[in-house]
Amino acid sequence: MVKPIVKDMFFLGQKSVETTPEDKQIAQDLKDTLDAHIDECVGMAANMIGYKKRSIIVFIGLTGVVMHNPEYINRSGEFTAVEGCLSLTGSRKATRYKEIEIKYQDENFNEKVQKYSGAIAQIIQHEMDHLDGVII
Numbered sequence: 001m002v003k004p005i006v007k008d009m010f011f012l013g014q015k016s017v018e019t020t021p022e023d024k025q026i027a028q029d030l031k032d033t034l035d036a037h038i039d040e041c042v043g044m045a046a047n048m049i050g051y052k053k054r055s056i057i058v059f060i061g062l063t064g065v066v067m068h069n070p071e072y073i074n075r076s077g078e079f080t081a082v083e084g085c086l087s088l089t090g091s092r093k094a095t096r097y098k099e100i101e102i103k104y105q106d107e108n109f110n111e112k113v114q115k116y117s118g119a120i121a122q123i124i125q126h127e128m129d130h131l132d133g134v135i136i
Helices: 025-036 118-131
Strands: 043-045 055-060 063-084 091-105 111-117
Touching (some): 025 043, 025 063, 043 118, 055 118, 111 118
Antiparallel strands (some): 043 055, 055 063
């Protein structure tokens, strides 16, 4: 289901809690909502659509990839980026890393470990910040 984008800074500023298999609907809602905003958005976190859960979706290649409970394993190549967000007006500076390695659970809650770099890594970091209540 396509969900409205949350712009409430109090809600967005709270840390999200672990996503469990009982929260399976979040993945579909993230996919549907990302698809509805694909002209202006390449990723989103569950709190952006009203769920205070540790789930994100990132557009990689031709599809949205859902990541539940992502955690950093490694980060390297610090730089300053300027980013925008559907939940905010304008853009802001953020510290990012050129390369990241993360552990997460896929849409079916199978554990994965993956390395990302460049723009995809930056998008993932932005969405992971949302999970910790960090608003750029």
